[in-house]
Amino acid sequence: MNHEAVIGLEIHVQLRTRSKIFCGCPTAYGAEPNRQVCPVCLGLPGALPVLNEEAVRLTVMAGLLLGCQIRRFSKFDRKNYFYPDMPKNYQISQYDLPLCVGGGLEIETPAGPKTVRLRRIHLEEDVAKNLHFEQASGVDFNRAGTPLMEIVTEPDLASADEALAFLQALKRILHYGGISDCNLEEGNVRCDVNVSVRPAGSAALGVKTEIKNLNTFRGVHRALTHEIRRQTELLAGGGRLVQETRRWNDELGVTEPMRTKEEAHDYRYFPEPDLMPVVLDEARIEQWRAALPELPAVRRARFVAEYGLPDYDAEVLTADREVADFFEAAARRCGRPKAVSNWIMTEVLRAMGERGVGIGALRLTPDALAELVKVVDRGAISALRGKEILAELIERGGRPAEVIERRGLAQVSDEAAIEAWAAEAIAAHPGPAEEYRRGKAAALQFLIGQVMKLSRGRANPKLAGEALRQRLGRAG
Amino acid sequence: MSRAADVAGWTVAEAVERLDAEEISSVELAQAVLEAIGRRDGAIGAYLHVDADAALAAARAADERRSRGDRAPLLGVPIGLKDNISEQGQPCGCASRILRGYRAPYDATVVRRLREAGAVLLGRLNMDEFAMGSSTENSAFGPTRNPWDRTRVPGGSSGGAAAAVAADIALAALGSDTGGSIRQPASFCGCVGLKPTYGRVSRYGLVAFASSLDQIGPLTKSVDDAALLLSVIAGRDPMDSTSLDAPVPPADVARTAPDTLQGLRIGLPVEYFIPGMDAEVEAAVRAAIARAADLGAEVREVRLPHTRYAVAVYYLVATAECSANLARYDGVRYGLRIPAEDVIEQYGRTRAAGFGPEVKRRIILGTYTLSAGYYDAYYLRAQKVRTLIRRDFEAAYRECDLLAAPVTPTPAFRLGENVDDPLNMYLGDILTIPANLAGLCAISLPAGRTASGLPVGLQLIAPPLEEARLLRAAAALERAMGPRERPPRTEEAR
Amino acid sequence: MVPDHPTSDLAGEVRRVAHLARLALPDEEIPRFARDLERILAHVRQLQELDVEGVEPTAHAMPVTNVFRADEPRPGLTREDALANAPASRAGLFLVPRILE
Numbered sequence A: 001m002n003h004e005a006v007i008g009l010e011i012h013v014q015l016r017t018r019s020k021i022f023c024g025c026p027t028a029y030g031a032e033p034n035r036q037v038c039p040v041c042l043g044l045p046g047a048l049p050v051l052n053e054e055a056v057r058l059t060v061m062a063g064l065l066l067g068c069q070i071r072r073f074s075k076f077d078r079k080n081y082f083y084p085d086m087p088k089n090y091q092i093s094q095y096d097l098p099l100c101v102g103g104g105l106e107i108e109t110p111a112g113p114k115t116v117r118l119r120r121i122h123l124e125e126d127v128a129k130n131l132h133f134e135q136a137s138g139v140d141f142n143r144a145g146t147p148l149m150e151i152v153t154e155p156d157l158a159s160a161d162e163a164l165a166f167l168q169a170l171k172r173i174l175h176y177g178g179i180s181d182c183n184l185e186e187g188n189v190r191c192d193v194n195v196s197v198r199p200a201g202s203a204a205l206g207v208k209t210e211i212k213n214l215n216t217f218r219g220v221h222r223a224l225t226h227e228i229r230r231q232t233e234l235l236a237g238g239g240r241l242v243q244e245t246r247r248w249n250d251e252l253g254v255t256e257p258m259r260t261k262e263e264a265h266d267y268r269y270f271p272e273p274d275l276m277p278v279v280l281d282e283a284r285i286e287q288w289r290a291a292l293p294e295l296p297a298v299r300r301a302r303f304v305a306e307y308g309l310p311d312y313d314a315e316v317l318t319a320d321r322e323v324a325d326f327f328e329a330a331a332r333r334c335g336r337p338k339a340v341s342n343w344i345m346t347e348v349l350r351a352m353g354e355r356g357v358g359i360g361a362l363r364l365t366p367d368a369l370a371e372l373v374k375v376v377d378r379g380a381i382s383a384l385r386g387k388e389i390l391a392e393l394i395e396r397g398g399r400p401a402e403v404i405e406r407r408g409l410a411q412v413s414d415e416a417a418i419e420a421w422a423a424e425a426i427a428a429h430p431g432p433a434e435e436y437r438r439g440k441a442a443a444l445q446f447l448i449g450q451v452m453k454l455s456r457g458r459a460n461p462k463l464a465g466e467a468l469r470q471r472l473g474r475a476g
Numbered sequence B: 001m002s003r004a005a006d007v008a009g010w011t012v013a014e015a016v017e018r019l020d021a022e023e024i025s026s027v028e029l030a031q032a033v034l035e036a037i038g039r040r041d042g043a044i045g046a047y048l049h050v051d052a053d054a055a056l057a058a059a060r061a062a063d064e065r066r067s068r069g070d071r072a073p074l075l076g077v078p079i080g081l082k083d084n085i086s087e088q089g090q091p092c093g094c095a096s097r098i099l100r101g102y103r104a105p106y107d108a109t110v111v112r113r114l115r116e117a118g119a120v121l122l123g124r125l126n127m128d129e130f131a132m133g134s135s136t137e138n139s140a141f142g143p144t145r146n147p148w149d150r151t152r153v154p155g156g157s158s159g160g161a162a163a164a165v166a167a168d169i170a171l172a173a174l175g176s177d178t179g180g181s182i183r184q185p186a187s188f189c190g191c192v193g194l195k196p197t198y199g200r201v202s203r204y205g206l207v208a209f210a211s212s213l214d215q216i217g218p219l220t221k222s223v224d225d226a227a228l229l230l231s232v233i234a235g236r237d238p239m240d241s242t243s244l245d246a247p248v249p250p251a252d253v254a255r256t257a258p259d260t261l262q263g264l265r266i267g268l269p270v271e272y273f274i275p276g277m278d279a280e281v282e283a284a285v286r287a288a289i290a291r292a293a294d295l296g297a298e299v300r301e302v303r304l305p306h307t308r309y310a311v312a313v314y315y316l317v318a319t320a321e322c323s324a325n326l327a328r329y330d331g332v333r334y335g336l337r338i339p340a341e342d343v344i345e346q347y348g349r350t351r352a353a354g355f356g357p358e359v360k361r362r363i364i365l366g367t368y369t370l371s372a373g374y375y376d377a378y379y380l381r382a383q384k385v386r387t388l389i390r391r392d393f394e395a396a397y398r399e400c401d402l403l404a405a406p407v408t409p410t411p412a413f414r415l416g417e418n419v420d421d422p423l424n425m426y427l428g429d430i431l432t433i434p435a436n437l438a439g440l441c442a443i444s445l446p447a448g449r450t451a452s453g454l455p456v457g458l459q460l461i462a463p464p465l466e467e468a469r470l471l472r473a474a475a476a477l478e479r480a481m482g483p484r485e486r487p488p489r490t491e492e493a494r
Numbered sequence C: 001m002v003p004d005h006p007t008s009d010l011a012g013e014v015r016r017v018a019h020l021a022r023l024a025l026p027d028e029e030i031p032r033f034a035r036d037l038e039r040i041l042a043h044v045r046q047l048q049e050l051d052v053e054g055v056e057p058t059a060h061a062m063p064v065t066n067v068f069r070a071d072e073p074r075p076g077l078t079r080e081d082a083l084a085n086a087p088a089s090r091a092g093l094f095l096v097p098r099i100l101e
């Protein structure tokens, strides 16, 4: 029998705020343990939460980008369970009235585009981090109270590939919208997956398992691939599945049952008395909607129309919002969009790839790139030198003029100097000179190369060619 | 009577007057009160912890501020705090074993405001554990005794605060009121207790019992003092989302009140004069209401038909909220820890050893009613009936400006009398609970005594944010009823 | 409507709930809490008499909405103050028995 998978995702995304969701502690990553805590996020007796407006705004922005319906009335609830990473032993979350409901996201599949429906997006607080020693565990509350947006999909995904495609598309849009840094290394995106299998074409749902806390997209893909195979083989062999929570063991490449707690989940949700409801009127939502960033597809079309870029360039540049912003800044500055695009698509993207960082982490500024384009245009340096200069700008920053000056790279267009190098090249290589005189045009390229070598790359190649031709009696 | 005893018996207003006149220094005043505590509290048990050094340091600082011309409203006035209000560097144990050793690393907003106003904080006052109780017998550190009759309870849960103010071992105190915990002990001890409108006073730093009901308020020797303290502690606080942005009545709102109640419509809720009420309590309250009529008030009966459901609603809402609020006491970040191999076991043992029986009872009830399948039948239904109770008041306030009623059905009962019957103890709060459920402001003020000498309180209840109306009426009645009565001194009775 | 709780097994309910609330109650305390629970539930059951159809629940005494704080970092506690009350700590962390995750 042929089986198909039914997959739903619950994705926790850390919002890009400067302070925590209910207190003023910073959210910056990498601080020493328990250096970003206060009475509120430590759950001290008497402390009270106050909602960070930016967390609400970012969640609503995400909802708008994903086509959700934004609830006019939304509230917070307490989700009760005990765990050492929970400062209050309840989590402030949203139960029956989340900020966003519905919506969807289109992904590409081999069978064509497919829309994955969303069930809801709600706002909640993150828990602390547990670290483990030999005999004990330790708790660091720096992360406790970080604002999280939980996105819940409908069970619309049918394979590990689709789940991966969804996560990548989601990441792109959230990153683009400035809603989250989506930095996987820092645990900005964490995923629970629900998966079951059923006979292909069947409408009934099979017994599902939940795999908790996957924090890489690759992990999601591998865990799903394994779990779907495990369930399919078990059913094919006449076995029975149990509804359970499983964990992904990355080392062994298998999912395994988690220690089951005897009580079923009984979270005893009730409305959070310490927080007031959020009421969003049309005016506020419209104000936020107006501030939405241009979506990649729209921007791509605009890049073609406004800057005359080829489709391919526009697509590559708009895949990353920061790259697109960088491009626009540089292109506007120098008025040569295609030249800017060429530099970004080759050298700059390569440098980002090698370092594994975003464009913002490079020292290169849009202004510096714009200036470089102008300098090359003017013929003040060769394109080849331009590459070297760009490498240095990426590595160390600064302005092209300074680099050219410091490294003595300015192109030499002084006729006397070029004449002298041309004479020297001909004298040193009589063979190629003779071949050229006899009509072999390619020999000229060799001689130009020699002039460049003698000038340590600084000679203007166009002038060098002219000087050689004149000297060898084949002007034009 | 020694001079020191007189000093500790001053009202806040009297103390401020004499400090301003430089008849006494803040340090002298603090010393006198600390001495009174030393002499008299052994027989009362109002304080759990007194930090004389900190109090004297604050008094010295107050004297210094005064010498620089500072005239902050409570400069040098010694005040006690209920043990559930966070005070940086001091224990804040809520009279519970589970907070053993805990010292608050921050100030509650009311404490910050008291300090800015120059108050001298004396120490931590006894209470029912986590404010759950009506007698202060639920303190893990032993009960407080009623200064009028030491075989009787001072009421609760702010029993230490009421007893300290009544026994003249604090000029005033701050307590908290979730279902009557300021008004009922004020009534039992013969002092003034004000429960402000929900949201009037910041709860930041008040250890939560039932978040949607808790409110901090003053226990004082006079209505004027209650108004003065309210003016210091009230007002919007960005640290408490539920605190209200509304103008605060001025400090002299009671002092400047007219003697007449002409034009005031007072409603008597018929449901508050319940069958089985102590006859002397009812007589005292009716006499006080007759005084109000003498002063020109128009008195009429009103109906609050859902009153009989108030206790049930309260015990569902308050216990549900407390079951979550008290989940944080797990021995990880502060307080008691009973070590075990496994974290779940450690939680269970720590909490079983740390909480007293009443707290456990309420956690069990609250957890039960919130647990799967029961939410709609209990908690949600209680919240809906809460709406009906609120609407009763809205309707009543269309016919009157204030409500007048007893605070409790009986005067102070004997220690141990109710401990084995929690439900009976709960039912004693029926006259105070509705104001919490509806978020109203209410005051308890002395209205005479029973034949055996026990104080009886009169309760006035006003609509939300109408503290000015409430305090003016209370001030006029207080004046009409004559000077404050003091309990017998306890020096000899250690 | 009120759920049917088998009154005969309120002791079982107390055990279940005590575990949810992480209260390790000794066996001899169970009957007492079961009895109290039974009495209190009997009392609160009177709420069932009322028709609350269409009545909005009151979650907050005052109808305030949209209370926000600006997204501005503020200093909190020092680590020393944060850990000062901890029953056990090591290397800047709050220590608990080893958690098997």
Ligand SMILES: [Mg+2]
Binding pocket: A093, A124, A150
């Ligand atoms: Mg969640």
Ligand SMILES: [Zn+2]
Binding pocket: A020, A023, A024, A025, A036, A037, A038, A039, A040, A041, A042, A145, C076
């Ligand atoms: Zn914090």
